[in-house]
Amino acid sequence: MPLVxxxxxxxxxxxxxxxxxxxxxxxxxxxxxxxxxxxxxxWMLDNGVPVEDGVAVAARAAEPEIACGTDPDxxxxxxxxxxxxxxxxxxxxxxxxxxxxxxxxxxxxxxxLQREIIGAGGIVVEGRDIGTVVVPDAxxxxxxxxxxxxxxxxxxxxxxxxxxxxxxVTRAEQARRDRLDSTRKASPxxxxxxxxEIDSSExxxxxxxxxxxxxxxxxE
Numbered sequence: 001m002p003l004v005x006x007x008x009x010x011x012x013x014x015x016x017x018x019x020x021x022x023x024x025x026x027x028x029x030x031x032x033x034x035x036x037x038x039x040x041x042x043w044m045l046d047n048g049v050p051v052e053d054g055v056a057v058a059a060r061a062a063e064p065e066i067a068c069g070t071d072p073d074x075x076x077x078x079x080x081x082x083x084x085x086x087x088x089x090x091x092x093x094x095x096x097x098x099x100x101x102x103x104x105x106x107x108x109x110x111x112x113l114q115r116e117i118i119g120a121g122g123i124v125v126e127g128r129d130i131g132t133v134v135v136p137d138a139x140x141x142x143x144x145x146x147x148x149x150x151x152x153x154x155x156x157x158x159x160x161x162x163x164x165x166x167x168x169v170t171r172a173e174q175a176r177r178d179r180l181d182s183t184r185k186a187s188p189x190x191x192x193x194x195x196x197e198i199d200s201s202e203x204x205x206x207x208x209x210x211x212x213x214x215x216x217x218x219x220e
Contacts, residue, residue, distance in 0.1 A: 003028065003122040005216060006130035009144035010178055010189060012151025014200045014208060018144060019126040020072040021209035026124075026216060029070035031117055033127035033134070035077045036110050037101040038088035039066045043079050044100055051096045058105035066110070070117060072124075095173055098180035107186050128181055131192030139219050141195035142212055148175065150201045 005028070007019045016032060023030040043064040044051050051057060069076035077085050087093070100106055107129075114134050118125060127134065131141035146154075152171035181189040191197060196215055200208050 003140070003216065003219070004118060004135050004138040005124045005140045005142065005212065006135055006138040006192065006195075007124060007126040007142050007144060007212070008128055008130050008132070008189070008192060008195065009142075010128075010151065010181070011174055012154045013144045013146045014154070014205065015126040015144050017205050018200070018208045018212060019124045020075070021205065022212045022216070023072040023124040025209060025213050026122075028072075029121065029123040030072035030075055031068060031070055031114065031123055031125045032075055032077075033110070033114050033125060033130065034097075035075070035085075035088060036066055036068055036113065037106070038093050038097050039068075039077050039079050039084055040064060040106055040110065041093050041097040041100040042084055042088045045092060045096060051099045054099075054103045057100055057103045061103065061105045061109055066113065068113075068117065070123065091173075094177075098177050098184075102180065102184040102186055104186045111187075128189040129187035131195050132190060133187045136192065140212075140216050141192050142215065143191040143195040143197045144208070145197065145199055146201040147199075 003026070005022060007015050009015050020030055040061070041051065044057055044060070047060070049056050049060055065080050067078045076083060077088065111134055114125070117123070118135055125135065131138055148171060152174050198208060198211055
């Protein structure tokens, strides 16, 4: 198997920045599977599908054409040919994505797409079920985490343009999402067997990247 680094962990743990940095350092491709679930969620909301209705979501899960780039410097995401990298990061999508991603039909379709992309060569893949479901035999598995306070502060900073995204509000929304992601029946968020856990609460980005790169080189 080509080098596949599976980066799992909750929201705000620093997966995206770390995964991109690791991909650059090792000359690998990069895949943000969370962006794919966000894209699906954005499409459901944009088309008036009630996202809390799993049957309704499943009935339309095959409709949107989702394409995800693998360049760590420009990881484009499109739906039906339109760039949605901005809209999928809005709070409305963030607060709805757990419900949509819990639908088995959605997961089955996107996991299939993810495996096709991963199969094309060396890559760093970030998400919530990469080491447990998508690529359980990945040579390098990492579970990146951080304290609730640190994760909430990071997420609020990302949403700085949204006046309602205070740290307190963001922490409450994040706790709800953590609960939904870790208790859903389909591919719940959990640490994969054999995964190396890294707590980024008191680590800088460069330190996290260095730790993962070291793990990858040890595998070689």
